[in-house]
Amino acid sequence: MNNIEKKLAVLKPTKEPEISPEFDFVDTGYGKNHIRLLHIKREGPTHYIKELEVNTRLTLDSKKDYLVGDNSDIVATDSQKNTVYILARQHGVKSPEEFGLLLCSHFLSKYPHVMKAKVCIEELPWERMNSDGQPHNHAFICTPKATRFSSVTFQRGELPEIESGLKGLRVIKTTQSAFEHFIHDEFATLPDLPERIFSTVVYAKWNYASTQGVDYDLAWNTVRDCILDAFAGPPDVGVFSPSVQNTLYLAQKRVLEKIPQMSYIETALPNKHYTAIDFSNFNGMSQNIPNDEVFLPTEHPAGNIRAVLGRKSLLPQVFPPKTMQSKL
Numbered sequence: 130m131n132n133i134e135k136k137l138a139v140l141k142p143t144k145e146p147e148i149s150p151e152f153d154f155v156d157t158g159y160g161k162n163h164i165r166l167l168h169i170k171r172e173g174p175t176h177y178i179k180e181l182e183v184n185t186r187l188t189l190d191s192k193k194d195y196l197v198g199d200n201s202d203i204v205a206t207d208s209q210k211n212t213v214y215i216l217a218r219q220h221g222v223k224s225p226e227e228f229g230l231l232l233c234s235h236f237l238s239k240y241p242h243v244m245k246a247k248v249c250i251e252e253l254p255w256e257r258m259n260s261d262g263q264p265h266n267h268a269f270i271c272t273p274k275a276t277r278f279s280s281v282t283f284q285r286g287e288l289p290e291i292e293s294g295l296k297g298l299r300v301i302k303t304t305q306s307a308f309e310h311f312i313h314d315e316f317a318t319l320p321d322l323p324e325r326i327f328s329t330v331v332y333a334k335w336n337y338a339s340t341q342g343v344d345y346d347l348a349w350n351t352v353r354d355c356i357l358d359a360f361a362g363p364p365d366v367g368v369f370s371p372s373v374q375n376t377l378y379l380a381q382k383r384v385l386e387k388i389p390q391m392s393y394i395e396t397a398l399p400n401k402h403y404t405a406i407d408f409s410n411f412n413g414m415s416q417n418i419p420n421d422e423v424f425l426p427t428e429h430p431a432g433n434i435r436a437v438l439g440r441k442s443l444l445p446q447v448f449p450p451k452t453m454q455s456k457l
């Protein structure tokens with residue numbers, strides 16, 4: 130063998146190279162992160178836009194790229210990026226879930242040695258502008274009411290797993306919230322609070338036991354509406370919250386009742402504290418201002434209240450979901 134042949138023999142072994150006897154891979158995968166794109170669909174004068182940030186990740190049937198530097202099976206991360214642009218151009222972008230599914234299916238069918246494709250997508254919250262009460266044909270406003278995200282994982286030979294979510298939905302209410310009767314021992318300084326401000330930044334993630342007939346856009350809006358309803362209640366009187374935990378559960382229950390295909394929902398509601406400023410030390414300050422109060426917004430530390438609620442009927446196949454186990 131000449132030198133070039135020797136080099137090729139190292140780079141192109143006929144069978145899977147041996148891994149060190151002491152170690153094994155728990156997971157592998159490589160892809161491109163932060164692939165950004167704006168997709169415009171023009172129907173005459175009316176235009177529709179979707180701006181996405183996409184992360185891709187592929188897992189191959191061989192580890193030879195990691196073990197011996199044999200790149201011959203690698204779908205370059207640069208090619209993965211190009212694939213995102215090309216499929217957006219060819220097929221358009223309906224929802225993050227459907228676009229993620231399209232990408233995963235493409236990677237699995239085009240490359241037989243790709244065993245798993247995972248695509249995570251975040252959508253920018255563009256909304257059509259209204260001018261004089263009329264929806265604008267081609268102008269949009271970014272309304273960071275909540276960020277939508279999704280993650281599609283497609284393992285060869287299995288059904289795709291679709292997760293959807295929302296984050297960054299910040300809300301506050303100025304009454305109808307309390308926190309009382311918790312453990313008052315030698316570690317407690319917080320008094321019972323029969324009346325307090327309740328503010329949080331909602332994070333929610335869910336998956337579907339079946340994707341048959343799921344309208345992903347409708348589902349996402351339903352989740353947001355259920356969470357907001359459970360938090361705020363009717364506009365005139367609101368709804369009483371004895372704790373963040375209880376409000377969180379009631380919101381999740383409402384969501385699972387409304388969307389039958391959903392198998393679980395994970396929700397985190399950080400408790401953004403607002404503490405009353407003590408004016409008693411200020412000289413000459415009237416103590417009799419009954420309605421005006423001033424509070425100090427405190428970003429950190431924040432209570433972090435979280436739960437995953439799933440359907441008992443789906444035990445044990447999908448609950449607790451695989452993706453959650455590491456975090457439980």
Ligand SMILES: O=c1[nH]c(=O)c2[nH]c(=O)[nH]c2[nH]1
Pocket residue numbers: 308319371372373374400432434
């Ligand atoms: O709704 C709440 N749940 C808690 O568990 C908690 N803990 C805390 O200090 N404040 C609150 N509020």
